[in-house]
Amino acid sequence: MQPLLVLLVFGQMRLSVSQNLMYHFINGPKSWAEAQTFCRKHYTDLATVNHMRDLERLRAAADGQTDVWIGLYQTSDKLADRKWHWSQPEVKYNEAEAEWWTGEPNDGEGVAPESCVAISSDKKWADAPCHWTCYFVCYDETSNTTVLIQDHKTWLEAQQYCRANHTDLMSGPDQQRLFECSAFSCLDSTGRWRYPWLWIGLSRDNWGWSDGSDSSFRNWKTEVNPLSKKCAALVDQGQWESEDCGEKKPFVCYDDLVILVKEKKTWKEAYDYCKQNYCNLAWFLNYETLKKLAQEKAELADTEFVWVGLFYSCAMKTWMWVNGHYVSNDNDNWKHPGSENVCSVAGAMERAGEHMWVKINDQEKHNFICLR
Ligand SMILES: *[C@@H]1O[C@H](CO)[C@@H](O)[C@H](O)[C@H]1NC(C)=O
Numbered sequence: 001m002q003p004l005l006v007l008l009v010f011g012q013m014r015l016s017v018s019q020n021l022m023y024h025f026i027n028g029p030k031s032w033a034e035a036q037t038f039c040r041k042h043y044t045d046l047a048t049v050n051h052m053r054d055l056e057r058l059r060a061a062a063d064g065q066t067d068v069w070i071g072l073y074q075t076s077d078k079l080a081d082r083k084w085h086w087s088q089p090e091v092k093y094n095e096a097e098a099e100w101w102t103g104e105p106n107d108g109e110g111v112a113p114e115s116c117v118a119i120s121s122d123k124k125w126a127d128a129p130c131h132w133t134c135y136f137v138c139y140d141e142t143s144n145t146t147v148l149i150q151d152h153k154t155w156l157e158a159q160q161y162c163r164a165n166h167t168d169l170m171s172g173p174d175q176q177r178l179f180e181c182s183a184f185s186c187l188d189s190t191g192r193w194r195y196p197w198l199w200i201g202l203s204r205d206n207w208g209w210s211d212g213s214d215s216s217f218r219n220w221k222t223e224v225n226p227l228s229k230k231c232a233a234l235v236d237q238g239q240w241e242s243e244d245c246g247e248k249k250p251f252v253c254y255d256d257l258v259i260l261v262k263e264k265k266t267w268k269e270a271y272d273y274c275k276q277n278y279c280n281l282a283w284f285l286n287y288e289t290l291k292k293l294a295q296e297k298a299e300l301a302d303t304e305f306v307w308v309g310l311f312y313s314c315a316m317k318t319w320m321w322v323n324g325h326y327v328s329n330d331n332d333n334w335k336h337p338g339s340e341n342v343c344s345v346a347g348a349m350e351r352a353g354e355h356m357w358v359k360i361n362d363q364e365k366h367n368f369i370c371l372r
């Protein structure tokens, strides 16, 4: 790489990171569509929110302002286009693992839409109207356990409860396997299932993000009106409401510095792709913010590792970042610091756990992380 380019890239990145320019609050009120056009012109797009940590950053950017457009909108007005997703955004819905009761989901047999899911005995799933009030099951990440809450709540109230007091509503078959009914004495003295229905963290909607990302994170305050109000606004406490898209509101744009590309490529292919479409494969040096953003992206990858801009220079016998800086073989981000190197390796980040850097064959194909 040419030295001038290195400096240029380096300078730009420092500016952005020190200002932490992920979300940009724009005070001039616009309709949702006008806000989308503005964000696409000046930034990446209207704000996408992937999880609670993003939401906290977004709220900080909005500096306490409420009634603010975000990038979520109703992508279709057909109920048939609703898609299932788990409340905990890190857990992806997989139709092959679905455990529906026979005849479910039946969507209320056309009488009233059923977009939320509850379990009964045998832990099989049934769709039900979200405004029903049921007991529910939270998942608690800290203790890796499920918690049965014996309190009647609507699905949204149950979600709010679980997110405030535990991690989220129980999401996905792995968590459901932890839910041992016997431990909660689910049968009453006559041997009957004690709880008619328990909410779990599965629901469906026909909403999507302006930038087309597949984030399933939702934080609705009240059940959305599917008829007229088709755009999402941040209201109080970080919760969202559906609003009339023509209303003029301030809005939040999103400037994605760190981009996860969910394609499987070799290290060199990934490098070329980032160069062509963005700026470079991701490098962090001492930028903790960048590293953290990359780690959060890595968690959304389809592959166990994601390529980052670390390569082994055989000629110089040293590890380097793609922007030309050296990386010590003893750097404590390496999973195996100090281990011997061979010529055909490049650096990737683990998707899970501590997101350590690993040295793997550069011909392996993985998702990868670019910087804009
Ligand atoms: C939670 O516990 C289950 C069962 O003991 C285990 O299989 C799973 O790996 C644990 N998950 C986490 C995130 O620790």
Ligand SMILES: *[C@@H]1O[C@H](CO)[C@@H](O)[C@H](O)[C@H]1NC(C)=O
Binding pocket: 160, 161, 162, 164, 165
């Ligand atoms: C958290 O749990 C407490 C105690 O059960 C409850 O009073 C409170 O409402 C819960 N928080 C939310 C947001 O539901």
Ligand SMILES: [Ca+2]
Binding pocket: 104, 105, 106, 107, 108, 114, 126, 127, 128
């Ligand atoms: Ca049903």
